[in-house]
Amino acid sequence: MRCHISAVLLGIAYGHRTGRITFLEKLSNGFERRTGTPGWSSLPIAMVGATLLVALIGFIWDVSLHAGRGRDEGPLANPAHYLILFGLFVLFVAGCTAIILPKGEKPGDASVRITGHWYAPVGGLIIAGAGFYALIGFPLDDVWHRIFGQDVTLWGPTNLMLIGGAGLATLGIRILEIEGHLARKSGLAHPRTQRFVYMIGAGAFLLGLSVFHVEFDFGIQQFRQVLEPMMITGAAAIVLVYARLNLGRGGAIGAAIACLAIRSIVAVAVGPVLGEADNLFPFYLGSAILIEIVALTALVNKPLVFGAVAGFVASTLGLVTESFWIGAFYPLPWAQDMWLEGLLMSIPVGILGGMVGALISLGFQGGLPSAKFSGSILIAFLIVTGVSTANGLHATVPKDASAHFVLEDVTAGAARTVNITATLSENTPIADSPTWIQVTAWQGGGVVVDQLRHVEGRTYETTRPIPVTGNWKTMLRIHDGRTLAAAPIYLPLDEAINADGVPAVSDMTREFVAESTLLQRERNLDVPAWLWTASCLVVLLCTLALIWALAWGVARINRVVAAQNEVGAASELTPR
Numbered sequence: 248m249r250c251h252i253s254a255v256l257l258g259i260a261y262g263h264r265t266g267r268i269t270f271l272e273k274l275s276n277g278f279e280r281r282t283g284t285p286g287w288s289s290l291p292i293a294m295v296g297a298t299l300l301v302a303l304i305g306f307i308w309d310v311s312l313h314a315g316r317g318r319d320e321g322p323l324a325n326p327a328h329y330l331i332l333f334g335l336f337v338l339f340v341a342g343c344t345a346i347i348l349p350k351g352e353k354p355g356d357a358s359v360r361i362t363g364h365w366y367a368p369v370g371g372l373i374i375a376g377a378g379f380y381a382l383i384g385f386p387l388d389d390v391w392h393r394i395f396g397q398d399v400t401l402w403g404p405t406n407l408m409l410i411g412g413a414g415l416a417t418l419g420i421r422i423l424e425i426e427g428h429l430a431r432k433s434g435l436a437h438p439r440t441q442r443f444v445y446m447i448g449a450g451a452f453l454l455g456l457s458v459f460h461v462e463f464d465f466g467i468q469q470f471r472q473v474l475e476p477m478m479i480t481g482a483a484a485i486v487l488v489y490a491r492l493n494l495g496r497g498g499a500i501g502a503a504i505a506c507l508a509i510r511s512i513v514a515v516a517v518g519p520v521l522g523e524a525d526n527l528f529p530f531y532l533g534s535a536i537l538i539e540i541v542a543l544t545a546l547v548n549k550p551l552v553f554g555a556v557a558g559f560v561a562s563t564l565g566l567v568t569e570s571f572w573i574g575a576f577y578p579l580p581w582a583q584d585m586w587l588e589g590l591l592m593s594i595p596v597g598i599l600g601g602m603v604g605a606l607i608s609l610g611f612q613g614g615l616p617s618a619k620f621s622g623s624i625l626i627a628f629l630i631v632t633g634v635s636t637a638n639g640l641h642a643t644v645p646k647d648a649s650a651h652f653v654l655e656d657v658t659a660g661a662a663r664t665v666n667i668t669a670t671l672s673e674n675t676p677i678a679d680s681p682t683w684i685q686v687t688a689w690q691g692g693g694v695v696v697d698q699l700r701h702v703e704g705r706t707y708e709t710t711r712p713i714p715v716t717g718n719w720k721t722m723l724r725i726h727d728g729r730t731l732a733a734a735p736i737y738l739p740l741d742e743a744i745n746a747d748g749v750p751a752v753s754d755m756t757r758e759f760v761a762e763s764t765l766l767q768r769e770r771n772l773d774v775p776a777w778l779w780t781a782s783c784l785v786v787l788l789c790t791l792a793l794i795w796a797l798a799w800g801v802a803r804i805n806r807v808v809a810a811q812n813e814v815g816a817a818s819e820l821t822p823r
Contacts, residue, residue, distance in 0.1 A: 256340065260347045264365075275348050287348035287368060288427025294341035295374065295420055299451065300509070302334020302413055306458065307513050310401060311523035314467050317690035317718065318769055331409065332385060338416055339378030345371025345423055355430040356810070357803040369800045370423025374416050380793055381412025395779065396744070396771035400469050401462045404786040411790055414455030415797060418607070421448055422800045425611055429807060442494065442501075449490040449498065450505020456482035457506070457529055464526045466578035466696040467689060469766050471731055472682045473589045474639035475573075476566050476581070480593040481600045481632060483534040483565060484558035488604030491542050491557070492550055493611055499542075503535035524694040527576055533568025534561040550605040550614070551624075558601025562593040578696040582682040584727065592635040599628035610801035613808030625798060629791075642731035648675040648759045650723055650734045654751060657712040664712035665751065667736065669723055671705040675759065681727035686736070691719025715751035722765050723757075732759040733766070744769050 262268035275286025282289040309327035346367040349358070358366040388405035400406070460478040462468040468475070490502035510528040518525040538557045546553040566589070574580040581589075602624050609615045649672045654665040667686060671677060677684065684707050688695040691714055699707035715721050715737035722733045734757040740748035746768050763770065 256343070260343070263347055264350065271344075271348065272350070283431065284424070284427035285349075285354065285430055287345050287354055287371070288423050288430070290348070291341040291345040291371060291374065292420055292424055294344065295338055295416070296447075296451075298334045298337035298341070299413060299417070300334075300513075302331050302338070303454070303458075303509070304513050304516050305330025305332075305334060306410065306413075307461065307526060308517045308521060308523060310461055310465065311517050311521075311526065314465055314689050315524045315691075315693045328385075332382075335378060335381045335385075335409070335413060338413060339375055339382055342371050342373070342375025342378050342416075342419070346375060355426045356807045357426055357429070368423055368426045369803050370419050370421075370426050373419035373422060373796055373800050376796055377412045377416035377419055377793060379412075380789060381409050381416075384408030384412065391782070394771070395774055395782075396767075396769045400767060401459075402470070404783050407459075408786060408789070410458050412793065414458055415793055417448070417452040417455040418797050419800065421452070421611075422797075422804055424448070425804055425808075429804075429811070445494055446490070446498065446501035447505050449486060449494065449502035450507075450509060452489075453482060453486040453502050453506040453531065454509055456486060457510075457531075460529075461526070463577075463579075464528050465524060465694060467687065467694060468579070469762055471639050471642055471729070472579070472581065472585050472726060473592055474636065476562075476569070476585075476589045477592045477596055477632075477635050477639065479529045479531075479569055480558075480562040480566060480597040482529075483531055483561045484554075484597045484600030485604040485607075487531070487535050487538050487561065488554045488557050488601045489607045490604075491538055492547070492553070492605060492608035496542070497539065499535040499538045500532070503531040506531060530569055530572040533572075534565030537561065537565055537568070550609055551602050551616075554601035554603075554605030555598045556601070558597035558599070558604075559594060561601065562597025563590065565597075566590075566593060579683050579685065579698065583680050584678060585682055592638060595631045596628070596635055599624065599631055603628050607801055610805040611808065613805055613810075613812045615802065615805040615809075618802065621802075622798070625794075629794070641729065643729045644732045644761045645674065645676050645730060645759055648672050648732070649756050650675070650759065651756045652723075652736060652754070654715070654736075654753045654755075656753075661716060662714070663716040663751075664714050667709045667713055667723075668702070669699065669707050671707075671725070673705070675705070675725065676730050677705070677725060677727050681725065683724065683726045685724055686713055686721065687724055688714050688719050688721040688737075691717050720765070720768075721751070724762060725759070731762055733762040733764075734759045735765055738765070738768070741768065 259268065259271065263271045275290050277286070278289040278293065279286040305327045309325060309331060312325055312327055346361070349366060349368070353366045354368045357369050359369055359372060360366050384405045387408065391403065391405045460475055463475045486502060487499040490498040494501065507530070514526055514528065517523050537560045541553065541557045541560055546556055570581050606615065606621050606624060615621050651670045653668040657664045657666055683698060685696060685698045686709055695711070695713060697709050697711055697713060700710050702708050713721060718739050719737060720739070721737040722735050724733045735749045736757070737751035738746070738749035740746070
């Protein structure tokens with residue numbers, strides 16, 4: 248089937264390039280008349296705009312299905328996968344469309360020569376590359392599961408390929424859009440409409456960078472809580488600084504509102520409409536307002552300095568505003584003990600992320616500093632983000648620690664639920680204000696995350712009935728500082744992976760273990776460690792290559808805009 252589709256697409260591309268078919272050119276010309284920009288720019292952008300929303304709905308639905316119902320029975324056994332696959336496929340096709348459409352013309356000075364007189368817009372190459380990177384994540388994901396078992400986590404390497412390719416493609420869309428305007432030196436008929444479209448694009452870029460912490464949005468994060476503020480800061484600093492500098496006054500707020508609107512549509516579609524687990528999302532509006540306030544000062548005239556200061560504000564006061572939102576609505580609010588380490592991780596990421604956002608804006612305006620200086624900022628951001636992420640992933644499991652459970656039945660039978668009282672052993676390293684002590688029950692038909700109420704001493708109790716039957720996987724999870732561990736309360740027999748059941752009895756003591764052994768029961772731990780490490784490194788290198796491609800694209804746009812700016816300045820100085 249895939250071979251047939253590929254053959255058809257190749258046939259269309261060949262037919263268009265040789266003049267044997269004309270419908271693609273007519274469609275392109277129609278978009279050009281309506282938008283004022285070349286069809287090789289406007290048509291692919293329209294294709295991407297429609298399909299990325301489909302892919303996003305599929306992605307959030309997929310995470311919700313995994314959280315609420317468990318692992319897939321096959322690569323396409325999950326209905327959400329069809330939406331993701333369709334969206335990513337059209338993303339790749341859109342990039343290829345931008346590449347093959349220009350015929351008999353050079354699509355701007357930033358374009359890349361393919362053969363002879365065939366030039367492709369750099370934005371099209373980036374979108375096609377990002378789409379291909381995301382698409383190959385599908386078959387590789389199946390191979391990954393066959394080797395390493397099901398990982399049931401968003402941060403599986405092949406999963407990161409899927410969301411990383413689609414998320415970063417949003418910047419490629421903006422590059423292609425700029426190429427179209429540079430080629431025709433014309434804008435949309437209505438400037439307000441043009442500005443609105445730009446803000447939607449910036450909101451999509453923010454959304455693309457925010458999907459990496461979706462597990463936190465569902466309250467089923469398998470990582471230390473300090474990663475959440477760092478990831479929110481990085482996305483906010485890059486995109487909101489870029490949006491304010493590139494779109495002018497109100498750009499940051501517009502991008503945040505666009506992101507909120509899109510995520511709200513998707514959340515309603517997946518939760519109430521499709522009936523799956525509900526999900527929330529970062530607010531970003533507080534950081535956007537703060538960045539707009541900073542932009543009222545003279546700092547806005549020094550983009551890199553503005554980016555650093557705005558990133559600092561987003562990583563401090565911005566996180567404070569975010570904490571109110573998360574504290575009010577998220578199942579796992581931020582604890583006081585998290586703040587010091589969280590700020591130490593977030594502030595460097597925010598400062599350098601704001602500078603990266605400023606570099607993107609400068610590139611689109613033809614004002615990038617030297618390649619060496621710009622590259623140093625990007626490399627510093629990647630290193631700081633990598634170090635912060637590695638620190639956030641480093642967790643410990645207490646030795647010989649346990650929890651004593653007393654279960655009181657609320658409902659019996661096939662829909663058994665219980666109230667739980669849990670007493671932690673003396674050697675369980677928990678402070679007076681732990682990040683969380685909670686019970687998670689998932690994959691039995693929904694998600695239940697209950698932050699336990701402190702009774703006295705080392706005793707805690709649930710605040711709602713907890714399911715302990717059927718396919719539910721129910722466990723006590725503790726997190727404080729670097730401690731991240733879980734104790735099983737109920738686990739079903741799973742013959743498919745040769746996993747024994749763990750019954751929920753009324754009075755029992757269970758030892759704490761690494762969370763991954765319970766949350767990811769399906770993982771194959773017998774695979775050599777070097778194979779896992781090598782596979783992860785390959786994915787990392789491919790991701791870095793995609794980031795390099797985006798930086799290369801921005802740099803090419805910068806050279807063209809800078810040259811046009813010089814010509815414009817020279818013409819103004821020429822006597823008339």
